Amino acid sequence: xxxxxKLEKYLILKKEMLAKSCVRLTIRCPEIAKKASAGQFAHVRxxxxxxxxxxxxxxxxxxxxxxxLVFEVRGxxxxxxxxxxxxxxxxxxxxxxxxxxxxxGKKVVLLGGGIGTPPMxxxxxxxxxxxxxxxxxxxxxxxxLQDDFKKTGANVVxxxxxxxxxxxxFVTAPLARILEEGNVDLVCACGPNGMLKGxxxxxxxxxxxxxxxxxxxMGCGVGACLVCACKSVKNGEEYxxxxxxxxxxxxxxxxxx
Numbered sequence: 007x008x009x010x011x012k013l014e015k016y017l018i019l020k021k022e023m024l025a026k027s028c029v030r031l032t033i034r035c036p037e038i039a040k041k042a043s044a045g046q047f048a049h050v051r052x053x054x055x056x057x058x059x060x061x062x063x064x065x066x067x068x069x070x071x072x073x074x075l076v077f078e079v080r081g082x083x084x085x086x087x088x089x090x091x092x093x094x095x096x097x098x099x100x101x102x103x104x105x106x107x108x109x110x111g112k113k114v115v116l117l118g119g120g121i122g123t124p125p126m127x128x129x130x131x132x133x134x135x136x137x138x139x140x141x142x143x144x145x146x147x148x149x150x151l152q153d154d155f156k157k158t159g160a161n162v163v164x165x166x167x168x169x170x171x172x173x174x175x176f177v178t179a180p181l182a183r184i185l186e187e188g189n190v191d192l193v194c195a196c197g198p199n200g201m202l203k204g205x206x207x208x209x210x211x212x213x214x215x216x217x218x219x220x221x222x223x224m225g226c227g228v229g230a231c232l233v234c235a236c237k238s239v240k241n242g243e244e245y246x247x248x249x250x251x252x253x254x255x256x257x258x259x260x261x262x263x
Contacts (some may be wrong), residue, residue, distance in 0.1 A: 015095040019072065024150040027079040028121070029088045030064070031096070036071030036099045044128035045105030045219055045255045048075060051097035052083040054168055059083050060250070062196070062219070063101065064124035064151075065131070073100070074122035076150070087111060103254050106217055108132050111192040113175035115140065115184055117177050118158075119197025120148065134159040140180050142201065146171035146192060154160055178204040185212040192217070199263050206258040220249050237262040 020032040049058040065074040118126040118141045137160040145168045155162045163180045164172030195205045196219035209216035239249040
């Protein structure tokens with residue numbers, strides 16, 4: 007275990023269903039909340055499974071000593087975690103990885119695709135009215151966290167693939183419009199690789215700094231097993247970075263999507 011991390015069982019204070027198969031857990035963990043930053047993740051144990059499941063930290067309340075995890079049931083492991091309720095304890099290793107750059111006074115655009123949306127919430131809370139949040143989902147039934155984003159004071163844009171809510175289309179369309187208008191210092195994104203490629207391309211075209219959070223299957227979560235290695239470039243040389251240890255947030259110029 008690394009110096010910044012703590013492994014224990016923590017009390018679940020609240021459980022909410024945000025959409026079909028999408029769960030939000032509010033967890034009391036003062037030591038973790040004190041150290042955590044936007045973009046980091048927790049490695050959560052699913053009872054009966056050897057490997058933990060990585061779940062992005064959606065919100066951090068340092069005063070209350072809590073964090074919120076939002077995740078989608080995608081397999082047997084996350085299904086077991088989703089069975090936990092308020093009053094139960096959860097076994098997790100956190101906070102892990104490196105988060106997003108937070109710097110007051112900057113104008114930012116935050117993009118989340120599907121279950122890549124939750125980690126954008128803590129960044130939106132930091133930037134408030136200086137942020138535009140663009141979220142994309144398959145359809146209206148999958149949409150989550152819109153009211154939470156609006157409460158931060160950010161400008162919120164919703165897109166759905168089928169047009170059943172918000173704008174019809176992908177998050178790259180409103181991003182292109184905003185970048186054309188100028189006055190953007192940083193773009194942050196989390197979601198499927200196809201979405202990230204489009205976001206990174208637009209940011210590069212307009213000369214705007216971009217950070218991306220990668221979604222990869224993980225083993226150990228602390229950089230020892232290399233399961234989550236991704237091709238990266240630094241100082242003109244290719245190498246394999248560990249998403250759990252070197253990321254999950256990377257400068258867009260350093261990763262090959």
